[in-house]
Amino acid sequence: MAEDLMLDTAIRDWVLIPLSIVMVLIGVLRYFVSKLMRTSQLPDSKIIKEGQLIIRARNLRAAANFIPPKAFRARKVYYTNEENGLLYVPKGQGQNPQAQMFSDPNMAMDMMKKNLSMIVPQTLTFAWVNFFFSGFVAAKIPFPLTQRFRSMLQNGIDLSTVDVSYVSGRSWYFLNLFGLRGLFSLILGEENATDDTQRMMQMSGFGFDPSKSLGAEKDGLDIVQHDWVLPKFEQRAEAVLRKRLS
Numbered sequence: 001m002a003e004d005l006m007l008d009t010a011i012r013d014w015v016l017i018p019l020s021i022v023m024v025l026i027g028v029l030r031y032f033v034s035k036l037m038r039t040s041q042l043p044d045s046k047i048i049k050e051g052q053l054i055i056r057a058r059n060l061r062a063a064a065n066f067i068p069p070k071a072f073r074a075r076k077v078y079y080t081n082e083e084n085g086l087l088y089v090p091k092g093q094g095q096n097p098q099a100q101m102f103s104d105p106n107m108a109m110d111m112m113k114k115n116l117s118m119i120v121p122q123t124l125t126f127a128w129v130n131f132f133f134s135g136f137v138a139a140k141i142p143f144p145l146t147q148r149f150r151s152m153l154q155n156g157i158d159l160s161t162v163d164v165s166y167v168s169g170r171s172w173y174f175l176n177l178f179g180l181r182g183l184f185s186l187i188l189g190e191e192n193a194t195d196d197t198q199r200m201m202q203m204s205g206f207g208f209d210p211s212k213s214l215g216a217e218k219d220g221l222d223i224v225q226h227d228w229v230l231p232k233f234e235q236r237a238e239a240v241l242r243k244r245l246s
Helices: 009-037 045-062 069-080 097-103 105-132 147-153 169-179 181-188 196-204 210-222 230-245
Strands: 137-140 166-168
Touching (some): 009 181, 045 069, 069 210, 105 169
16 A cells, blocks of 8 residues: 655755756756857748648648639649649659758757757756755645556655655656746747757657658648539528528
8 A cells, every 4th residue: 555655844945946946947048048059040931932832732622612613623733733733843852851951051050059958958957856856755746646657756766655646856857847838938938949848859850851741732632522512502591591481
């Protein structure tokens, strides 16, 4: 049976609160450091144009049934024609994002600066937390949890008899690391540079090719089954009017 612990108020004052304050201050400091290290670059007009084109193609697919068949076919040919269609990308002309990054030193330098601004502070902070706060039971969740949460909430505590709702100091660090996005958005605005989860997703999804999105939208328009719904509405309206007049 899980044991109940009596948490000392000194742990709250010297572990829980200081750790949370330090994490917030480091996040704000990293935001301003990243802002200073960021190089000002004009957005690529081709990438913006392709993004707007993809949005227009998606809107056409979503509203296809509200367009007359002749108008839809004309728009479909305009986007998917294999001679001069806007969504058609000839083979061999797709961009290689990795080669583009290595050919552009500014892009490679920005990627390196972003990685350093994320990895270096978090490595130092984790070493500080691991040295001073490892093994502390810092807090208790006010509701029961299943055993699956033990590895996430009790990192650094090797006691299977402790209730799952207790949170270790090291786990509190990880909860702050991935749970302060809302607070940073409130303090620094939506476009802040402190979202570590988003950065990790960007690093794992590196190599995005916009030409693949164009090809995917072209395939989506090719398989759309057009069914104009407005004539059915006219028939329903006519039936309702005849019923009311009779």
